[in-house]
Amino acid sequence: MIETRSLKTLTRRQLLSRGVAAGAGLVVGSGFVAGRDAAWATEMDAMKPESFATLVQMARDIYPHDKVGDQYYAAAVKGYDVPEEVDFAQAGIDMLDEASRAAGFDSYLGAGWEADRVAILRGIEDTDFFQRIRGGLVTGLYNQKEVWPIFGYEGESYSKGGYMYRGFDDITWI
């Protein structure tokens, strides 16, 4: 299983001086990838920054949630930025970019509209690469406790005494 990893923040100045925009909400710099608002950044350990940005965009396109920020998708795929995984990931990204070029774009990130990227993904969805990335996201994305409140899910409740006195039957509209 691919581990989710925590990310760090970058000053806005560092971001502006060192990065270029890539994909929907991503900035690629020398040795790092960051959110466009500089709220988060991650330094690359093994992967090329453009490749990581591609992976983050792919993760969002597989499980798009408009209320979920890129940092959670980045954390979900950060586990591929390690020496043991990077060759697998890079080979898959190369294949994805190749499929994107065949569809008339410069690269996967160069396909600016979600509908175009999804069509490209549909063409490779039976590959081991796609299935491993998708399968890893099921836990990598949805098992991040920080993501749960965005969906309203409250998680652990025993330490709060359960919901006996906290709304287990508080529905009023039914």
Next chain:
Amino acid sequence: MAAPFELSDDNVVVIIGTGAGGGVLANELAQKGVSVVALEAGGRYLPEDYVNDEWDSFGQLAWTDTRTTSGDWRVAKDFSNLPAWIVKAVGGTTTHWAGASLRFQPHEWKALTNYGAVDGASLLDWPIDAEEMDPYYTRAEDKLGVTRTNDIPGLPGCNNYKVFEAGAKKLGYKEVHTGRMAINSQERDGRMACQQTGFCFQGCKWGAKWSAAYTDIPAGEATGNLEVREKAHVARILHDDSGKVTGVEYFDEAGDLQMQRARVVCVAGNSFESPRLLLNSHSSMFPDGLANSSGMVGRNYMRHLTGSVYATFEQPVRMWRGTTMAGIVQDEARHDPSRGFVGGYELETLSLGLPFMAAFLDPGAWGREFTTALDSYENMAGMWIVGEDMPQESNRVTLSDAEDAFGLKVANVHYSDHPNDTAMRDHAYKQGAAIYDAVGATRTLPTPPYPSTHNLGTNRMSERPEDGVVNRNGRAHDVPNLYVSDGSQFTTGAAENPTLTIVALAIRQAEHIASEMNQGVL
């Protein structure tokens, strides 16, 4: 002598597995003064150990040793090495179960007689009936503290139940209530009442839900007649030249092979591990596996047809708050072939947390059709379908080519739906969706069966030795001192969650074994 017992002690009853069958049988025998060694493959986890976190709990409790799968069921594609969602721990799947405790309906004990022969199905009547089981059900309900029995009030209805109940009543369903649950609605038996915490599947941290792990097992141990050996992975059952079993070989926690001698052996490792063990115990006398002269060991695997219906609404439901299985519609449980299938099904509320919802809502799906459903997670209600699936000889557990960490062949689980199963599931999907539509669902989502928790058949009970593996007492037709004590002895599955019946059969089997021992027959 008092527990612990010597490996060489050939006066003990060895029970393999400590769940609803083995755990209860162990205690019931211990209470009668019988010496019992229970071998449990898993470790011991108690309420203080359970975690309110779906994946962490799965890692703690689930049986994740490799199994393989085949057949056209979707589980074989989506979860090819995880055909079942069951537990490897002292108390077995009673830590994980939701607590629904329903008696079989009288006609379900005689499925062949009442349904008639069904093409492609191997229906058979149980050699026992409702009248014979009644007193054992009564004792089981008392032991488990089942709500709506023994003057125990029902549980209060949570949000998920309220949506379900309102829809069901609008549809005209009459038998709608918060269930017969082995979850305390008030303090009982030294265990507290349900605090509506959710996470029933992850082990009840209050101990409000009955589990053998903290009731029957310690009660049995307190007698001095029961020794539970944890992390004991059974390899094979041994026999002598007369064909009687003499002991059990197992790998202990250190991985060393041990042999416990036995006067009687009871197999209760669930419907995958029990037939696997009998098949792995083949010998020159029993070349096709122990107790398998009929060729029926492993056959007629049943899993209830299952499936779920989730629905989204305009406003929040927050289905995860409160009891996981919080209510039931029983109107469709009847046998009424005019619906296009034999047998019936129950509808029971169910909720999953966000992590498991993502994994199980539509395994393998991606894109906005999938993610927009999860976007409405807070506004979602859910129910589970539990219906009688047809026994089929070709649905079976066999030995796989794959081996486990001890070099033992693992179970391959083969399952394909019978047309009756498909017809019933389609009917249930439609009725489930109608329940939610009746109260304004904006979207309904039929959800495929999860890895199975109700695993039945595979060592079925039969009057005639050629039709099954064990007789009316769960005793092997071929081997006089070998018993099957778990859900694998089910002749047919009925529409009800199986635990109460497994417990009732274990109470009854304990009486039988003790009596046979007293008479010197065993």
